[in-house]
Amino acid sequence: MKKISSSLLLLLFSLSSLLAQxxxxxxxxxxxPNILTPDAFLGYSIGSQHTRYDRxxxxxxxxxxxSDRVKFQTTGRTYEYRSQLMVAFSSPENLKNLENIRKQHLTLVDPTSKVPDVKTMPVVMQLGYNVHGNExxxxxxxxxxxxxxxxxxxxEVQTTLKEAVIFIEPVINPDGRDRFVNWVNMxxxxxxxxxxxxxxxxEVWPSGRVNHxxxxxxxxxxxxxxRESRNRLNFYHQWYPNVVTDHHEMGTNSTHFFEPSKQSAENPLVPSYVYRNLNDSFAKYFEEAMNQIGSLYYTKESFDNLYPGYGSSYPDIQGGIGFLFxxxxSRGHVQxxxxxxxxxxxxxxxHLVNAIATIKGGVAQREDxxxxxxxxxxxxxxxxxKSAVKGYVVGxxxxPARNRALLNTLLSHRIEVYPLNSEFKQNGKTFKPDQAYYVPVTQPQYRMVQSIFEKPVTFADSIFYDASAWNLPLAYGLPHAEVKSGSVPVGNKLTFxxxxxxxxxxxxxxxxxxxAAEDFNTHKALYQxxxxxYFVKVGQKPFRITTDQGERSFGxxxxxIPVQAQKKSSDALFAKLKDISTNTGVNFYSVNTGYSSEGVDLGSNNFGTVKTPKVLMPIGSGTSQYEAGEVWxxxxxxxxxxxxxVDMDQMGRVNLSDYDVMVMVNGQYPTDAKFLGKVTTWVEAGGTLITFKSASEWVIKNQIAKGKIRELKEKDSTATKVRIDYEKASDNEGSRYTGGAIFSADLDNTNPLGFxxxxxxxxLYRNSNTLLEVSESPYNTVIKYDANPLLNGYVHPGTLKKISSSAGLLVSSRxxxxxxxxxxxPNFRGTWLGTSKLFFNALFYGNKIATPAPGNQEK
Structure with a gap:
């Protein structure tokens, strides 16, 4: 018998392995057989190695x-320049006619168009994976x-491809996935x-869950x-898929979840048909698929569809249906x-069997x-x-910078927006032409308009998987009002x-x-x-002065920016200001006098020199990767x-005197005497320390700053003990946590932080139970919550009582x-421009705050 070569043995082993897989x-x-399996192409069995995104x-x-069933296409690139894929799968005939199919499908979302014959139309499905890179x-x-x-x-597959156009987005978060894949493979x-x-x-901090x-x-x-989301939304609204999947992972000790989710956490704006009919009908396909392979699963107990911004809930409010898996x-290969x-x-x-089950269910219910x-x-x-509200005016x-930011988001969701073409007054507010905008409710995206502008405060459940409030005009800090009657003077529909x-x-x-300080891009212009x-000063008192654009009041x-005080020529300064105005949109006013008709003159000591801040942020294990990322x-x-x-374990080697500002986000920080002493000495030498949430508690508890923490629960041992059934413990205690709601407060806008x-x-947006008492100094409570502060979202009545009249922003001099x-x-999810300006002010003007001790003011 001839000896078999080692290479042939390896080939035979590989073939048997592929067949087994x-x-x-x-x-x-x-x-x-002419199409390589993933195993043959990659060189290893799926599941034995994590696949790098480029492969x-x-x-x-x-x-x-x-294969003539596949059309490769991209939707854009991530921050780290990885391609975002949206690969189409269908019959060869459908792929050749893809653009006509798309145009015909769009007639479904246009109520003014002729109703198409759905009997001949393919169903459109979008399978989305790996939005969390470490899943x-x-x-x-x-x-x-x-x-x-x-x-x-x-x-069955050939029939499916004739009746469906299926898009696969293999990885929604490529940057995060590669961070995780490199870790586990290594x-x-x-x-x-x-x-x-x-x-x-x-895995180490930051996890692969998050993007760049x-x-x-x-x-x-x-x-x-x-950009990943904007690219995805642009594609989404070119197609409006009927079915969208969102494949995730959860804790290792869990089994598998598929919808339906908690009935008490369904979005009331979504027709009940989605939850009662479509969800239940697809669940039968998922059930059958999981039963066939003997996998354990559960439904109905957790997760929610209330927030319209998940991959599994956004489709529900766009005429489709989204499914969470x-x-x-295993968070690795075996665990x-x-x-x-x-x-x-x-x-x-x-995940595979449920994706195939989704496709089967989608084709079977294509016409429905x-x-x-x-x-x-x-x-x-x-x-x-039928709505009592006919529209919303905002702006x-x-x-203009915050206006543009909100408008960009509205247009990304294909919401119709119209600029005002003359002054309009509503609810005691005056809205100016081309500086305010009207969003009518009577439009195809009515339910998205409701999601963005409404302010619900009552809910069917008190436990939320995430936020319970997401009103965008409040997030952007923009004046807005409901319009219930009358006509609104508008121009042509807004475009990008x-x-x-x-x-x-x-x-x-x-x-x-x-x-002027009102434009959100002021800090961007200032930094440039x-x-x-260039030499720049900031005014701490208002004034009125004659400018090239007429006499104007400044707050x-x-x-x-004085001309003669600069080290560079007046022409160079002028050129720089023109460049900044072009790339930021800010408006510079020219003045030829320092004499104000009202208030302080330009040479007053109430104008302080602004220095370029050099900012340090401790990060790493124990700190919030989300909040640190938001600052970044x-x-x-x-x-x-x-x-x-700087990672926390490297902070001991850092010379803090090289930095003007330190930002500490929510997290756990060292309490050893050496670290505390180092931070305290730095603050005393003139540093500005900015803290969020639990970091604010940390500086108070460790006596770096003066202040008091307001306890959430009353410490009263004599109170009557209430007996509650064990099974209600989680819900009862969880409902006291503020998962995400919006509150009203009073801001001292004369303080440098309120400039x-x-x-x-x-x-203010709040998603924690960090509560601070109002300062003993009458000058140092920059923000105080109102007595009845709830604007939007759910908060436990007992927690609301504690939030009421507490401090939202404090200053403590040392x-x-x-x-x-x-x-x-203040920077929640990169959306709260209404409060992130406070943070920017703290960076640039935190060193300008100098309040006299009470009772020691000069007379």
């Missing part, structure tokens, strides 16, 4: 070349699903280690902050769980789904016509092109230039001046200012420095 994932299925992209590209089994399942659709020769044992304590199963800026993209469908995670050893391949298979989508948008119009006459900066003309001055060495925080994102994108991010705010009333304590997070 097909039997595991696709038992009894017949595939086109995943390569396989999808290969399929588009090897990687979904990304691997997308590879197998793609292979199944491209190569399976079963009659630490994979051979043989694999299933012990949960192994380094493979415990450490944001959770699964919350961003509604907010549309990040949550799979117990012990209470259900036994959980393998990566097992997790992948559960298409008809429902048309009815959804028709009923949007009929429901809007600031002093801050109209949102571009309108460059302001700058008149050259030989004396000085002024920049400071970083190039607290106005910037003055806001400074990168809204100020253009770098921030030094640029024209109103004292401010809306030596020559200041500690600025937020009880909340």
């Amino acid at each position: 097909n039997d595991y994932f696709f038992p009894g299925k017949k595939f086109n 995943l992209v390569s396989y999808f590209e290969y399929l588009s070349q090897a 990687a089994s979904g990304g691997e399942a997308s590879i197998l699903t793609a292979y199944y659709l491209a190569a399976c020769e079963d009659f 630490h994979k044992g051979m043989p694999p280690v299933s012990d949960p304590n192994d380094r493979e199963h415990n 800026y450490w944001f959770d993209l699964n919350r961003d469908w509604f907010l549309a902050v990040h 949550e799979q117990g995670s 012990d769980s209470q259900h036994g050893v959980l393998t990566f391949a097992f997790a992948v298979r559960n 789904l298409l008809r429902f989508q048309r009815e959804f948008f028709e009923t949007a119009i009929s429901s809007a016509n 600031s006459e002093t801050d 092109d109209a949102l571009a900066f309108q460059p302001k003309s700058v008149t050259q001055s030989r004396y000085a230039y002024l920049l 001046l400071l970083v190039e060495g 607290y925080g106005t910037l003055i 994102y806001m400074l990168d994108n809204y100020v253009g200012m770098p921030i030094t991010k 640029g705010y024209t109103e004292r009333t401010i809306a 030596g020559r420095g200041n500690v600025i304590m937020f009880s909340d997070n």
Whole structure:
């Protein structure tokens, strides 16, 4: 007998391995032998290794070349320049006619168009995976699903492709996925280690869950902050899929979840047909698929569809239906769980069978789904016509930057918006033409308009998976009002092109230039001046003066750029201001005198020199990756200012005197004497320490700052003890946590932290129970919650009582420095521009706060 070569043995072993894997994932299925399996293409069995994103992209590209059922396409790039895929799968005939299919499908979402014959229309489905980068089994399942659709020769699959256009977005968060994939592959044992304590199963900070800026993209469908989301929304509204899947992972000791979710947490704006009929009908397909492979699962107990910004809830409010799948995670390749050893391949298979089940259910209910989508948008119009509210007017006459930010989000959701073409008064507010905008409710996106503008405060449940409030005019801090009757004077419908900066003309001055503080881009303009060495002063008193644009009043925080005090020429300064105005949209006023008709003159000592802040932020284990990422994102994108991010275990080596400002986000910080002493000494020497939430508690407890923490629960041992059933313990205690609601408060807008705010009333977002007492100093409570503060969302009555009249923002002076304590997070999800201006003020003007001790004021 001839000796078999080692290479041939290896080939035979590989073939047997591939056959075994097909039997595991696709038992009894017949595939086109001319199309490589994922295993053959990648060189390893799916589940035995985590696939790098570039290799995943390569396989999808290969399929588009090897199969006429596949069309490879991209929607954009991530921050780290990875391609975002949206690969189409359908019959060859459908793919050749894809654009006509798309145009015909769009007639379903246009109630004014002729009703199409849905009997001949394919259903459109979008399978989305791996929005959390460390929930990687979904990304691997997308590879197998793609292979199944491209190569399976079963009659059922061929029929499916004739009746459906299926888009696969294999990884929604490529940057986060590669961060995680590199981690687990780097630490994979051979043989694999299933012990949960192994380094493979415990990734470092920041986790792969988040994107480049450490944001959770699964919350961003509604907010549309990040480029990944904006690219996805642009594609979504080109197609309006009938079915969308959202594949996730959860704790290792969990099994598998598929919808329906909690009935008490359903979105009341979504027709009940979605939850009572469509959800239940698809659940039968999921049930059958999981029963066939013997996998445990559960439904109805958890998760919610209330917030319209998840990948599984956004489709519900767009005439489609979204499905959430949550799979117990191996967080690596193999891990012990209470259900036994959980393998990566097992997790992948559960996602795979549910994706295929979704496709089957979508095709089986094709006509019902298409008809429902048309009815959804028709009923949007009929429901809007019955609404007591006819529309909303919104906009600031002093801050075009925040106007643009909100308008961009509205247009991303294809909401119709119209600029006012003459002055309009509503509810005691005056809205100016081309500075305010009208959003009618009678439009196809009526339900999105409701989601964005309404302010519910009552709910069917008191436990929320995430936020309970998401009113965007409040988030952007913009004046707005309901319109219930009468006509509104409007111009032509707004487009994205109209949102571009309108460059302001700058008149050259030989004396000085002024920049009002109200525009959100003021800090961006300020930093561009400071970083190039220009001399800038900030005013701490209001004044009125003659400018090139007429006599005008200027408020607290106005910037003055004197001409003669600069190290550079007046022509260079003029050129720089024109450039800044062009790229930020801010309006510089030219003045030829320092004499004010009212208030302080420009040479007053009430104008202080602004220095370029050098900012440090401790990060790492124990700190919130979300809040740290929000600080980083806001400074990168809204100020253009770098921030030094230092891991906590490296802080001992940092010379704090190299920095002017330190930002501490929500988290746990050291309490050893050495670290506390180092921070205290730095503040006393003139540093500005900015703290959020629990970090504010930390500086008070460790006596770095003066202040008191308000306890949530009363300490009364004599109170009558209430007996509650054990099964209600979780809900009863969980309802006291403030998961995300919006509150009204009073802002001292004469304080440097309040510069640029024209109103004292401010809306705050709160998603924690950090409560601060009002300062003993009458001058140091910059924000105080109203006595009846709830504006939008759910809060437990007992918690609301404690929030009422507490402090939202405190200042505590120490030596020559200041500690600025937020009880909340002013940069929440990169959307709360209404409060992030407070944070920017703290960075640039925190060192300007100098309050006299009570009773020691000069007379």
